[in-house]
Amino acid sequence: MTTITIADDSPFGLDNLPYGVFSTPGSARRVGVRVGDVVVDLARALDDEVFARPSLNEFMAQGYDRWVAVRERIRDLLHGEVDDDVVHPIGEVTMHLPIEVADYVDFYASEQHATNLGRLFRPDSEPLLPNWKHLPVGYHGRAGTVVVSGTDIMRPCGQRKSPDEDVPSFGESRRLDIEAELGFVVGTGSALGTSVSCGDFARHVFGAVLVNDWSARDIQAWEYVPLGPFLGKSFATSISPWVVPMPALQTARTETPRQEPRPLPYLREEQAWGLDIELVVEWNGQEVSRPPYRDMYWSPAQMLAHLTANGASSRTGDLFASGTISGAEKHQRGAFIELTWGGREPIEINGEERTFLRDGDEVTISATAPGPGEARIGFGEVRGRIVAATNTAG
Structure with missing residues (x-):
């Protein structure tokens, strides 16, 4: 014994x-x-x-x-x-992989991240589009390319067109990036034609995982107008092997930032499901960022309520993620496109100036949350290494 x-x-x-x-x-x-x-x-x-x-x-x-x-x-x-x-x-x-992934939805719930990308992608417009503070913006991803931590990530290929090019070309992504996120696993689903209220979140969501939603920024920038992310996102999403049950995060519960204007009734929470979780991002073994989940504008309960508000069914094994977690300070940004401001402000990694990911690079994301007393609740890590593309011919 x-x-x-x-x-x-x-x-x-x-x-x-x-x-x-x-x-x-x-x-x-x-x-x-x-x-x-x-x-x-x-x-x-x-x-x-x-x-x-x-x-x-x-x-x-x-x-x-x-x-x-x-x-x-x-x-x-x-x-x-x-x-x-x-x-x-x-x-x-x-x-x-701890679950059979039924569906995968990725949200865009960080005001800081959405603002930063708005300034980078639409420098002559307001950074947040008019709908952003009225609903949790999201897109449907590809469940079949969700992989467990430690799986190598092949550099994706696709169409890309830089501003100095007249026509697009096909080839490997030249601006490969990460997105440090938190994901939520649906344990019991909801029937087609029904919805899940914010108050029923805990009875439907089994637990949380760490997520790295790898992103090919050059492919994304060319394809996302007018329908949004597609090939620049669908090639791989890594999750941690451990699913932290929601009861383990009760001590980490906190209020979300003030939501103004007030959300519509179906998105209102009697007690917000904000979570005080701190992530750490390491690039080739060097810490580069500490994104704070507590700053996320939309809570996971609001995400699930919106996901099902039109009567869409949810199923056991559904995974929905927060989108990139970024704070107000530079060292809290959860994507390299933000840390390097679109590649114009390189950061030093092990003595070398870097912007986006190269073949052989490894990224590790870990996280902890406060538990009872002085305890910390660990999520383990989600880790991935970039390997060379093989389908470059087009």
Whole structure:
């Protein structure tokens, strides 16, 4: 029997208990929970076959009351000894995509990010378009290209046209970027023709993950008028392997910034689902940014309410992300296009001036949130390395 030791400063204590899908050499994928520096095999520990599945979807579909009951059962179990064969050191497991992604929607919920990009893309106009403070702007992404942290990211190809070119050309992106985001996983969906209110958010959303929505800015700039993001976004989106359950983030709840004008009734919250989460972005091992999620204008509850306001259904495994998280200060910007102001203000990375991503570059995004007392709630990390394009011929 084993008693799991958790360091006092561990971001993976009993107040967190994030879920993930893991495997050990020669074994099938199954659901585990992280505690300190180990992964607990839930199928064996709880003698429950729902956790012997290669994704969290079947468990999530069982609903809110079941999530609460299992969380309490895990906490009770881990206060005592557990069988040796259910505990695996984190360094000896392989982590996999934790969910089967049903649909993927990406929002644009940071006022600072939207303002910065408005100034860069539309320098002669108001940075925020008239609708931005009335609704959470978003677009539908591609569920099939959501990948788990550690997956290499192939440099995308597409049409691009720089201002000094008369006609577009096809080739690899020359302005490859990141977007540091927070994503939310729908556990129980809603039927076609219905909507999810802000107040019902916690009963529908299972947990949160870190997201890097890789972005080809040159492809994006040429294609996005008039219908918005497409190939410049759809080639890859990375998520962290650990899904932090929403109850673990109760201490992190905070108000959103003042919303003016007042949102329409379906977007009003009795208690806002703002979250005090701090992200850290590292470029080739060097910290370059600390985006604060607490500054996000629109909350995830408002995002889900808007996503379903027209009667669109939601499903177990749906992923919706916040859009780039950026604060008011330069060191809080969550995309390199902002940090380098469109490439005109390079930053120094390991002694070299850089703007956008080169082949071989690696980006790591991590995050923590306040937990009970002095505890911190950890999300782990989402990491990706850029590899050369292979479809450059066009």
